Amino acid sequence: MKELLGIQLKNWLISGGITEYWAIILQSIIAIFIVIIIAWICDIIAKKVLVSIVTKLVRKTKTSWDDILLERKVFSKIAHFAPAVIIYSSAGMIDHEGLNNFIQNSAYVYMVILAIMLIDTFVNAGSDIYNTMSISKTRPIKGFLQLVKIFFYSMGLISITALIFDKNPFNIVAGMGAFAAVILLIFKDTILGFVASIQLSANKMVNIGDWISMPSKGADGIVIDISLNTVKVQNWDKTISTIPTYALVSESFTNWKGMEDSGGRRIKRHLNIDVKSIHFLSDEEIEQFEKIRLLKDYMIEKKKEIQTNNPEGEIPVNQRRLTNIGTFRKYVEAYLQDHPKIHNEMTFLVRQLQVSEKGLPLEIYVFANDQEWANYEAIQSDIFDHILSIVPEFNLRVFQNPTGDDFRKLANEV
Structure with a gap:
């Protein structure tokens, strides 16, 4: 039909006394002008009328997914096809093979x-819709969507290449096998990232919003984005660390989500007690410690236990006796159990570690x-402000390497 109209127009121009050469040129100009007018009208109808109605x-x-499609301008991009289709289908009106093909x-x-572009927009809109669902917090799909984009971009590039060189697209795809090694080298990070994304998602190793630390990459903060090639971590100093996705599978990192879900955060610190300050409690010290509210019940119980188990006349070395370090440890336990900010349903330890040249370490292992x-x-x-301040009350000393001031005092004494 289009070719027939072009031929009729050309014949009409020839019948008017115009030579065939100029008739073909005029017919082509008129046909191009008509196609442009029709394409322009269709563009106006598609963008101004149809898109407005859809909007x-x-x-x-009441649904939100169509609002996301509208915000991503999906319908506007669909409207762009109207003039393109008109131009493509009306090219036969031009009676010039070279210009027609062009x-x-x-x-x-x-x-x-x-x-x-439309597929890219659809994928982005699909990502936005998926992110509104609760499952998106534990199953990010950004890496998979990026892979979909790469596939369609590759198909589009192959289609355009096939048209330009007048080749079958399948032959081009088949011929790319010879460049497989080059392709693997170029897309090495993408392939590794895709495999890593599957492992991260399937094993629930890391999700957006998790706090992770990876010293080898200088990352310690919240995961803000997981893509096909990279994972972005916003560190506590507000800097952004970019980690290759496959590094989270091939290297070790710490995910603090388990701690966050538990409701507590570990406190693990110790202070070193000077061994030379450790001794058995005297009767005066026992009476003094009985006045401490947190130790009162403990001291009364231990005092009765000692009186029951220690026969009269037994030499001190054979008797059961209280020590200031043991009493201090019980005080710390009672203090922490009474502390409103300590989680008493999680691991709770106040323990002694191996004695070293720096004294006796007393470790606190609890959860806030x-x-x-x-x-x-x-x-x-x-907690440690209080503990360090209360140590002298038990006639104990915190071990500390001597400083210049200590040597100065010693010299003055001498």
């Missing part, structure tokens, strides 16, 4: 590019019930 309908619906090929390439970083640091600081 109004979307605004009235316009058709150009329209075809334009439609392929539009199709790729507040996980916020600033609050957590304040809690453990307050």
Whole structure:
């Protein structure tokens, strides 16, 4: 039909006394002008009328997914196909084979590019819709969507290449096997990232919002993005660390999500007690410690136990006796159990470690019930402020390497 109209127009110009050469040129100009007018009208109808109607309908619906499609301008991109289709289908009106093929090929390439852009937009909209679901917190799919984009971009590139060189697309794909090694080298990170993304997602190793630390990559903070090739971590100092996705599978890292889900945050610190300050309690010290509220019940119980098990006349070395370090340890336990910010349903230890040249380490291994970083640091600081200040009350000394001031005092004494 299009070719027939072109021939009729050319014959009409020839019958008017115009030579065939000029008739073909005029016919082509008129045909191009008509096609442009029709394409312009279709573009206006598609963008101004149809898109406006669709926009109004979307605004009235209660669902959110169509609003996302509208925000991503999916319907506007679909409207771009209208003039392209008109130009491609009307190219036959031009009675010039070279110009006809050029316009058709150009329209075809334009439609392929539009199709790729539309698919890209659809994928992005699908990602936005998926992110509104609760499952997106534990099953990120950004890496898979990026792989889909790469596939369609590759198909579009192959289609355009096949058109330009007038080859069968399947032959081009088959011929790419010879460049498989080069392709593997170019897309090495993408392939490794894709495999790693599957492992991370399937094994629930890391999700957006998790706190991870990976010293080898300088990362310690919250995961803000997981893509096909990289994982972005916002560190506590607000810097951004970018980690290759496959590094999270091939190397070790710490995910603190288990701690966050537990409701507590571990406090593990110790102080070194000077061994020379450790001794048995005297009767005066026992009476003094009985006045301490947190030790009162313990001291009364131990005093009765000692009186029951120690026969009269037994030499001190054979008797059961209380020590200041043991009493201090019980005080620390009672103090922590009475502390409102300590999680008493999780691991709770106040223990002695191996004696070293720096004294006897007394380790506190408990969990705070507040996980916020600033609050957590304040809690453990307050605890050790109190413990370090109360040590002298038990006639104990915290071990500390001698400083210049210690040597100065010793010299003055001498």
